[in-house]
Amino acid sequence: MSDHGGYWQRVGVVLVFGAIGALLSAGGALAWNASPDTGPGGAPFEPGEGAGPEWGCPSPHSPVPAKISPEKSTNARVVGEHETFRVDGSAFNTTCVQVGRHCVISVEEGARVDPAAITQLRQDFDEIIYPLVTETFGAETDVDGEERVYIAIIAGPGDWVGVFDPLSLLSINHKDVFYIDLKSASGAGFAATAAHEFQHLVHCGHDFDEGYMIDEGCSLYAELLYANFSTEHLPEFDVYRHHPEVSLHWPEDEYLERRNMGAHYGASGLWILYLSEQYGDLSGDPDHAHFIRDLVEEHANGFEGVDAVLARHGYDDRSEDIFKNWTIANYMDDTGVNPRYGYDSIDFAAAVPVEAMVEFNAPEPNDGSYSFPPVTLPAWSAAYYTIGSDDVGNLSYTCEGNCWCQCIEEANRTATVVVSPLNVSGDAVLTVHAEGGREHTREKYSSHGT
Template identity: 30%
Template sequence: MKIKIFLIALLLMDIPVLMAQPIPKTKCLTDLFQKEQKELSQLPRLHKKGIAGIQEHTIDEIMEFWVFKHPWAKIHAICKAVGDYAYIFVEEKMWDQGFVDQDDINAVLKSFEKQTFKDSTKGIYQTDVENFGPVPNALDGDPKVYILFYDMSFYGDGAFFAFDQYTQEQIDSVYGTGFYYSNEKELLYMNAKNDVSSNLMLSVVAHEFQHMIHWNMDPDEESWINEGCAEYAMYLYGYPDPIVVFNMYPDNDLTMWDSGFGDYIQSYLFIMYLYEKYGGAETIKSLVAEPLNSIEGVEQTLINISAQRSFKEVFTDWVIANYLDVTTSYEGQYGYRNIVLPVFDASRSHSQYPIENVVGSVSPWAADYIWMNNGTPQTLNFEGDNEGSFNVNVIKIDTASQITIDSIVLDDNQNGSYEVPDFDERMKQVVLVISNQKSFGAGSYSYSSTTLTDVKENTDPPSTFSLSQNYPNPFNPSTTIKYSIPTSHQPSYSQREGVIVSLKVYDILGREIATLVNKQQKPGYYEVQFTSDNVQLTSGVYLYRLVSDGFVKTKKMILMK
């Protein structure tokens, strides 16, 4: 324990050097004691013994508080505001030295209780309670929240520490005396050396208040979910953090928190994507209340709202949305409606073909973007680590800004290929989106391309089922769909007779539009034409599904008249 405190002190000694650098926006210190917060979550929640009613504070009353700085100290603070939902205290020396004045305090109280930057009808308290859940008050029995402005003595904007939700006796029983301290009340810590009444710092109050509520609902949640929700609270206030850093380094594990600013933005974007695409504010509130954590918590929340989507499927769409951020195609699935994203950097770019073998790696639950332009018809080849769990998508954007998204079907060895016959002057760019969908270890991969005109048609029977993206797509009125039926060594499978194959077209609601194939077919490569005029369809998104011998694959196509 002493070693840990000493190391923290050493880190803090370096922080003034960091302060001289341009640092983007919010720095929350809540996760500084994330490990301890999880450990303490196993303790019972107690009412403080001997409490005789709620202690009401008065203006200019002085109280003692334990605060974290080098590493812990006891300070005196003055009560400068009493509201319906909060007491606001300021460290004496910060008040005396003029870092905070009464106008600042009045602005903080008004924002906490009356109005936010985004909504003039409700303050931070009501906004966060409505969107995340109730405030804890079991320990002191007081529904009011304490907001303490003090000299943090190191770089940080604010914090919520779970120590304050337990009695000092409970803290000492776990860690011994003299290591951690509890003020035994619902307390938010804010840096008095910042511009405390600025919209940035008021937004940080909303951020830290979410942490308090999140502790009440799910005290051992992983940092990436907790911080993502806290960043979302800043969006609700109306002054979110800028979307920077993560877009320049997208190969960043979503589920591994290391407190870099890119982590804040990455987790914020994922929570915002859930909010926009899967049920809005109620879904995020359900996620906060969900006792399962991290990926499992997201999975259960998706089940609770009947989303019929897995975490992997949502993650796949999300990494595409981060690159595209377009809401005018694919029913808005690959973009954001409430925020505007900067351009995401590609890991590599190519403008000469064919592409010789390129080796790369991508972090768990992260993505690499491989950008290509000025092309010729190519076959893209991908080879992943045999132990990996990759998902590889292809984004095609033509000169008319029409977007096509498809996936490369990978075999059991994580290998696959994809033909781009229209990669010519009609195509503005092609992007490979390579995501590593496993929880531990970077995924190694390689990719290359071969020129389509140099490749002879494969006369060997296919080894796997496949369903290709229709071409052209979007289309009007006709398009071609290719698929393959493999050989099989299953006893029930007759090479001579083949298998029953069904290929049907549906509208977006799942209603059958047309049957293209419904017969027995032998192993081989097939293609079939679909013409919309035959069924009098309107412009929109349609589905086509191949079903055969236990294989089921569905893809989207766009009719654009």
């Protein structure tokens, strides 16, 4: 799984907090809202002089005014200008190849990127990504007064797609910049990666220490918005649905050790999408049109931050209530049964595998019951079980291990039960009881080998 830019979000938090705090206390402006047809200070854009025919990019008409400090002044960037960026202890020498209304695109010296791909990225960023991300998540901090975001295309180490480094924001490069790997500088994922990393940059400026669950979830949500809700290039959603035993809460060690990355990305993205559809931007209620932006600005993190924003928007539901419905939605995806039990914006390609199955199909004079083998589940994860019976309406369920369980579907003589330990980790044991039936143990199986 490629790195979507998170390691440095942890090592840079103190510097980011200190510098942003200083800017706020000094009364510095943190954003610029210009007309889409004008440059900084309202100046119109004109074709850039000196731009080679290969690139053919515009350059701004006037210098960028200082926004953070009265003493600071930054000249407009021009094609051919050299810039060195430092990322994770390495220096990358780049050359500016295009300047857009909202972005400056630089490529590592000696590298070759298709000019048409660069032009498409500039157009997508200026016309789609920048307005979409800033409207949904908030304005970028603009620490350099440049009024544009730097996109540096470099050959980074390892298997990564894009990186946002908070240290680049302030202490090292002092620029609003994110990075895209050269290997990714083409194809359908090029601009989607820009949307993903730009969200990280925006998020850092509003809530520098937000955890992976919310921050990475917002970046997956940004990709989804950019793709107009097409999941063709977001396999992470189905990866998670095939591994619901992975925790929604993204532990630090799993992130740094790169374990279960696809499932964690998918869970986080689906969580933000679900919040948006059910309670926020995509709910259709104009009073909650900026729910996700409020979540980005909320300084409380994780579930605590979600609960704070829910309360601010007047909802009684809290994270635990929502998590229960979310686990059902991930399995059923059927808002016709219950508006809370699915997604309106996306469709899933495959069904969720069950943890285990048992069949109650031999009537007996005595009651039948069956306890599934214990399954160890981390907090905020789930497992699904299928029970067959000629009379599913007479089934009942108990779960040992202080877990929550709920029958979520009864159809075609089959019942499905979801189990979750909610906010604690532990062993879950689901027991199924049937009036007048006894299980056929030879017909039970497990999709996970338990």
